[in-house]
Amino acid sequence: MKLTFELLWLIPFLPLLGAILNGALSLGSASSKRGPARGLVALLAVLAPGASFVITVLATCKLASHTEPGNTALVQPLWDWFAVAVPGFSFKLSAGLMFDHLTAMMLLFVTGIGTLIHLYSVGYMWEDRGFARFMAYMNFFMFSMIVLVIGDSLPMTFVGWEGVGLCSYLLIGFWHQNNEYNDAARKAFIVNRIGDLGFLLGAFMLFQVMSSNGQGSLNYRDISSWFQNFANADLITSHLGQIGAAGLLIFFGCTGKSAQIPLVTWLPDAMAGPTPVSALIHAATMVTSGVYLLARLCDLYAHATAPVLAGLTVSQVILLIGCITAVWGAIAGLLQVDIKKALAYSTVSQLGYMFMAAGVGAYDVALFHVFTHAFFKATLFLGAGSVIHGLHHEQDMRRMGGLTKLMPITHLWMFWAWFSIIGLPILGSGSFSKDLILDRLFDGASWTPIVGGVALATALVTAIYMSRVMYLTFWSPSRMSAETRAGVHESPLIMLIPISILGFGSMVVGWLWAPADFGVSHLVDNKSQHGIHFFNDWLAPVLGSAEHFTHQLLHPKGEGAAAEGGLSLYAMPALGSLAALIGWLIARAIWRGGRVQGPAEGEITGFSASWTWFFDRVYRVTVVIPVQVVAWILAWVVDAAIGGVVAGIAALARFMGDGYTSVQRPRLRSSLALSMAGVATLVAVLLLQGAFAWVVGLLGAGVAVLFLLLELFF
Amino acid sequence: MPPVDLFPLFLPLTLVIAGALIVLGFEPFLQRASKHRLLPWLAAILLVAAGAVQAGAPTGSLHGIFAMDTPRLWMCEAIIISTLIAIGGLQMSLARDDYPGGEAYSLSLFGAAGAMLMVMAVDTLALFVALELMSLSIYALVGMRRNRRESNEALFKYFVMGAVFSAIFLYGAALSYGATGSTAFGHPWRDEAHRGLFLFGQVLMLIGLLFKVGVVPFHFWTADAYTGAPVAVTGFMGAVVKVGGFAAIGTLWLNLAAVASGMPIPGVLDLGAAVTLNQTGKDLLAHYNLAFLVLGLLSLVLGNFSALKQTSIRRIIAFSSISHAGYMLLALALPIGEKLQLGSLWFYVVGYAIATAGALSAFTALAGKEDINDNLSGIAGQGRARPFYGLLLTIFLVSIAGVPPTVGFLGKYLIFQDLVVRGDVKIAIFAMIMAVVGAAYYFRTLVAVWAAPSCEPAKAGPPVLSGWVLAGAAVLTLVLIGWPNALIRPDPAGAANLGLSAPAAPAAEQAVLPTGLATAATR
């Protein structure tokens, strides 16, 4: 059912307006010494996402007030965007906004948490010369992220998708004093571009499949209904391969944005940006857009049941990739000494959990983890930023310690976020979502419980490395120099308020999906329906159909069979909490005394470095080197063609002496002759037949080759 | 297409040429300094007027040698905008260099007039006149800095190669005339015995035009001419020549498709229309299709990988322009169905022209006196010193790289989607990978622009005109992605738009059926 809501367009527009105004302020004050009026910039920058948040709340209320069954959405078509020409039919794509239950959930935390982080940034970046430019970028990021979530079609989402990538690039490179940061920014961008290939191709293939019965569309509601339509069952069966390929390609795009293996290496490097950026983009919002997209296309993934890669279906691939990434991120997180890098690897690992959930068809659980993770990880990052701010840009945990008393409020909320991420129960939202993921994993068929076991072990490692971070930062004797220690201060109020709100949120939001009576009724009848199932009920209109479909596939015998096979509702929280406890105790035993290797100046060494080293090396071998080889060969051809000066030829020339270099010039005659060889070949191919074509064509090619040789040696 | 009166059709063109003449007339009477203060504004005023008039230009054809329809209209508009941008850049550049003469503005306008005529031409002779008008103006612009060695060399190579390929084009026109009995496009061969002659002529003409747009293996002039020209001129020629060239290539290709399918076209073909192919036509054109794909892929590979190696911004843009010619060639490939339509090409061309002219014009502001900063180390940090132009350069380069939210993205998107839907998935994947390779060097440039400064910030020229024009163009680059259909104006025939949509079948038929052009019957 479609409803209209006239104010919908304001949600993305207001941050865009903020970005434009702040950009104008930044440009207008470029020549002045002091820069723009910071108060005005701050006001605009915070107000814009704040107002978006308010409108989102209004829209959510309106959506919630319609309780008819079925997938209800607020829609606002904006304009006819472009048309797609396809043999057989023509199809116009309109740019439009769609606000359904999934969008509502995503937007609430995107704009809510986004506003808080903007507020925090005001404090964090106040002294920076590029304050206005930074806030403009942040606002533009909000705009892109909102477009990604609220767009009603794949191309709309892609526009936002690339927009957030662009902002990520701009913000990572924001402090571009050194080239390392710039390289990180460029790496992030190129890696994401590779992922985008998958996104676009997947979208095209999906379009191709759907247009096979003349209903091609890239609109999400059309995609869902196409897959849910029983009339298309045969069509789906006959196109399973293509559907699987489309799903796999889109998932490949998601791995780029959400930093999953294989496109993972950019995220830890992206920590070069200012900390609020890490909190907003690289922890809370942008990196979760991959999960969002999988959930958005859940019907596609649910129906992609044919093996596409090594005998695995797309969902199984997602499951495995998520699992491997989670394990890898956790282990790598264990080895970091830079507090932000540790948190970055933890993000990678947590995203792995979300993908695992999506891989078993538990999209609602995946989104629930997105939701809780946004709170506790944002808190952790903002807390880390507060620590870095207080310690005057010290990020090495080996030179921290004993900050509990010095930064009590930061510590308080980081403690609760830690409590949440390692999965301690009741006051940690992370335990709710993570335990649900584990539960679904153990609930699955055949080998998914094994993955569940791995995930449980990973939870243990998570507890260890997160406790390590806390011990090294707060709970161990100080290893700071005296003057650093003297300068340590608690952050200003404007930074503490967002931390407090988010930290409090990370304590409580888990209860949105919880057994209200602490599961008492569950003891009576297994799989009780009692309790606050607010979150999954809320998402059911969007995801329900796909989840039901997947569930039937996994448990063909029906609901009852599943219930018998599943573990008790208490089992997972108990196991998860146990793992968290054990992990904490292990970490306590090791790091309570602040025992770390002597801080090596500058370089990150040891195993941690070798992990990134490993992946960078794999990259080098599989991507960079082949590209370089091709580039080299072709450049050689071109340069030879115009008598060029590629390094190899120059070296050859030097080798042969000055007599040769004087001849190695891009002469007009050479260019003309090569062009003419092209003319001859083209004429031969296009016009002539038989032996004559061969003679002319080969002559053209032969002359070209001879010329290249002559340019080299004559 | 209905016949149209001379005056309304040629009014924008007249304004452009009048601008050139006015600039020429004032030029000798001005002090050297005030030449660059006054003349660009005169030119800009006339160009703005031309742009405004162009937006309301009537569609139709004139004497069967010139025609106007919606895609053509927007390509003309793109030429005018690119010229405006280039005039802004030229002003900045020439004033900074204290260049002693203002003829360059007038030459730009002549070049723009030539390109507009190329877009409008539907007759080989008219096309040749237009092509020469454009080329001769641009030759002079390329060689403008006469005491620079590389400028001389660029002029020499570009001129001689251009003249040779003009002659090849012309020979093709002669053969086509012999085979059809007419110099107009879209005439069928006289009898079967003349088919080979006709195709030979078409191929030679095609080669002449492919040379102009710099497709491999006819690309050798590109790198040198782009590098030898002043930066602002580089942007101008990059934009304007591509528009004119691809408009002509598209016209030739659509007409060839119609003729090969045995469809008589006594009227003039609307560039937005869909041409219906039959099996004969498809068989006849299969080789051409293959050639476009192969040359397109070659251009992509050579252009992108050569650009990776460059350090000069102009050379990067030159090789990237070769790769873009490759994308545009891919857009020419035949459809899987019956309707051949070049909507994505027109859209790509318009977006590319504005972004290229804009990028190099914005770069002019950062390039320093006599463009000495034209390499990655010279440009380092210039964006931080002059954030306004840095930001504009960023927007334009992002658009050329094909990243949302810019118009360049939608152009690539449409071409790739056409390829995938057509079934050329492998080619699409390859082209997309090449787009990623392209992103690498664009972003290398951008990284340099925003890096820590390593040398003196460029001295500013008078920024007013270029500032306004570029800001407008940047907005256009960002906005056009949302309204590609804003380029569409309701057409009397009801068929034409920017060609992005497949119009309903009857409308398409209407567009290619005779619409009663008296001259056509006589030619």
Added chain:
Amino acid sequence: MFHILDPYLGPAFFWSFALISVLCGTGLFLARHPINGAINLIGVMLSLSGIYALLNSPFLAVLQVLVYAGAIMMLVVFVIMVLNQAKDHIIPQFDWFSLVALPLPVVLGFAMVSVLTKGPTVVVAGGEAGRIELPKDASNSLTVQFRAADAGANAVYSWDFGDQNRSTGREVVHRFAKPGSYTATLSVSDGTPALRSATVTVPVNDAVRGGVQALANSMFDTRRSGPGYYLLFELIGVLLLAAVVGAVVLAKRNLDSPEPPAAPAEGHH
């Protein structure tokens, strides 16, 4: 009375001019010095002018001599002028590069010739009854060659040219008195009573193609239905202006010195 020679006179002139032009072209190709090249080029142009005249295009022939050869004379003057300035009077004629590139024009030429000569050189009319072959450009001349298909040793071929003239023979040459459309009839009898015949329509049209009047009419036909050459004519004006401006930008001397030399002369006064 020499009209009997007509079919042979035209080709004879044509072949001579063609020979001259090709020889001169080759001379240009082989020229040691650019002035030799220019003179050879003038030779090509003059012989082409002759061929235009032969092809009934007198205006172009005149223009060719006036404008084109004139332009080349200008080139020659330039050569002399510039060579005085530049130091290298003679640049080596050929080198390895030349030899490698040479197959390209040769092959391209062959390809073009092969396509151009593919078409039929004769127009065929009539059916099985009796085939008549006409030269392809029969309509361009008052003198027309007719040829009948071979109908056996005993066949008798009789022609009626449609202008009250008759003739016999398998291959005949007839000169029509004035242009017009004639219907020629061929009757073939091989001694048996059955008389076969075929007809062909000959549009005899010896009009001058490139006459000044026709060209001018066409050039200045500004009617809506006209060919529109007047527009191109105007545009050529713009083009020439642009070319002049371009030439000025490239070659105007005082552009080179951005600052006029300071005037120390003032000090002397």
Added chain:
Amino acid sequence: MNGIDPTNVQVLAAVLFALGVAVVLTRRNVFLLLMGVELMLNAVNLSFVGFSRELSGNESLWGQMTPLFIIAIAAAEACVGLAMVICIVRGRDTLDSDAFADMKE
């Protein structure tokens, strides 16, 4: 005086055109390059006139008109070309096309 086979005219044009291409491809003197281009344009004109003869009526007329324009444009091209020669000879003091080969990469 007639009886010229139009095909022969075309063959002559093709040969002259190829000769022009050969001049342009092989010779090093800038002036000879320009003359080669002129030769190619002349061949094109001959081709137009030859075809004009094969056709009749208006069709024939177009083939006579086009060379007029080509001659005019060739003059314009020669004008710019000669200016170019002056311009580049000033810089390097040579007419050898191989001397204009400094741009690399």
